[in-house]
Amino acid sequence: MKVEENDRAVHGLLEEEHRRCKDILQSLLDKMKEYPKGSLNVRKKYYKDNVYHYHYLVSREGGAVVNRHVPEEKLPLVREHMKQREKYQKEIQSYRKRIAYLERLLKIPKLQRSRDKHSS
Amino acid sequence: MPIFQEIYHATYVLKTLDVDFAVHVAHSNSCLRADLEQIITSLGFVDYVSAGGVQKFSSGGYEVEFIAHRKGSRNDDAMQVREWNIVAQPLPLISLLLDFSEEALLDDFIIRYPVPEAFFIHKLIVAQKRRSPAKQSKDLEQCAVLMNILRDDPLLHIMESVRLGRGTKGHLRTSCTALNFPLHRLGL
Numbered sequence: 001m002k003v004e005e006n007d008r009a010v011h012g013l014l015e016e017e018h019r020r021c022k023d024i025l026q027s028l029l030d031k032m033k034e035y036p037k038g039s040l041n042v043r044k045k046y047y048k049d050n051v052y053h054y055h056y057l058v059s060r061e062g063g064a065v066v067n068r069h070v071p072e073e074k075l076p077l078v079r080e081h082m083k084q085r086e087k088y089q090k091e092i093q094s095y096r097k098r099i100a101y102l103e104r105l106l107k108i109p110k111l112q113r114s115r116d117k118h119s120s
Numbered sequence: 121m122p123i124f125q126e127i128y129h130a131t132y133v134l135k136t137l138d139v140d141f142a143v144h145v146a147h148s149n150s151c152l153r154a155d156l157e158q159i160i161t162s163l164g165f166v167d168y169v170s171a172g173g174v175q176k177f178s179s180g181g182y183e184v185e186f187i188a189h190r191k192g193s194r195n196d197d198a199m200q201v202r203e204w205n206i207v208a209q210p211l212p213l214i215s216l217l218l219d220f221s222e223e224a225l226l227d228d229f230i231i232r233y234p235v236p237e238a239f240f241i242h243k244l245i246v247a248q249k250r251r252s253p254a255k256q257s258k259d260l261e262q263c264a265v266l267m268n269i270l271r272d273d274p275l276l277h278i279m280e281s282v283r284l285g286r287g288t289k290g291h292l293r294t295s296c297t298a299l300n301f302p303l304h305r306l307g308l
Binding site: 009011012013015016020023024026027028030031084087088091094095098 | 134138164166167168169170171176178179180181183252253254255257258261
């Protein structure tokens with residue numbers, strides 16, 4: 001009886017942790033949207049013995065590859081934002097792993113897991 | 121609990137990755153004293169805002185947030201602490217933890233933490249306010265661990281110093297009964 005009671009308490013704590021991780025994941029995903037996605041690409045243009053460098057932010061949008069020009073003066077800021085986005089991605093990855101681990105422990109059916117994933 | 125384990129040898133096996141810092145601004149002043157947001161993010165943490173509007177920080181699975189004493193009802197919004205550039209979550213009875221605290225040097229850091237007696241009383245009360253049964257049993261388990269290191273004088277001193285309502289005293293009685301903790305040790 002005692003073991004069963006402890007098991008229920010631990011199960012409850014794991015459920016709490018699972019909920020907490022999912023909430024954090026959602027908040028991190030929301031925050032990450034504030035930063036630009038994609039990678040920086042440099043195009044060189046040759047004109048009258050001069051080389052001009054143009055920076056583009058390359059990303060995928062609905063299957064299409066989109067190149068967005070980044071003005072020279074905004075380059076440091078965009079680089080900083082991209083670094084920030086990388087940090088968020090790393091953190092999101094760790095929470096995804098933890099959620100997957102907790103879902104295995106809690107024996108949440110795969111169907112429900114994917115349903116939750118789509119709803120979030 | 122890890123601090124009580126280190127200092128008082130109160131063994132508790134469960135560990136949390138959720139680190140809460142209680143804040144209290146004694147002399148409010150709108151000018152910035154220390155930019156905690158900048159300090160914490162420079163340590164590799166990322167910041168985000170939770171659904172409740174509270175600012176939190178996360179790194180390597182650790183979640184850092186700030187809590188403050190709440191005077192009114194549950195509807196209180198997140199509390200802006202301009203002096204430290206953070207947004208704290210107001211929670212009830214946090215002053216109990218702040219008012220009865222002590223300092224210790226752990227791993228070259230000076231840490232201010234509530235005395236075990238204050239933490240115990242706080243947990244006894246909040247356990248009965250919990251909506252989640254799992255959290256309630258976790259609170260009571262922590263109390264059960266702390267029961268072995270409690271000193272009677274500080275317990276009574278805290279109980280005499282704070283003004284508790286009838287409902288709160290009821291919560292204390294319910295928790296004590298669940299733990300078989302003698303009510304007279306709390307002066308009830």
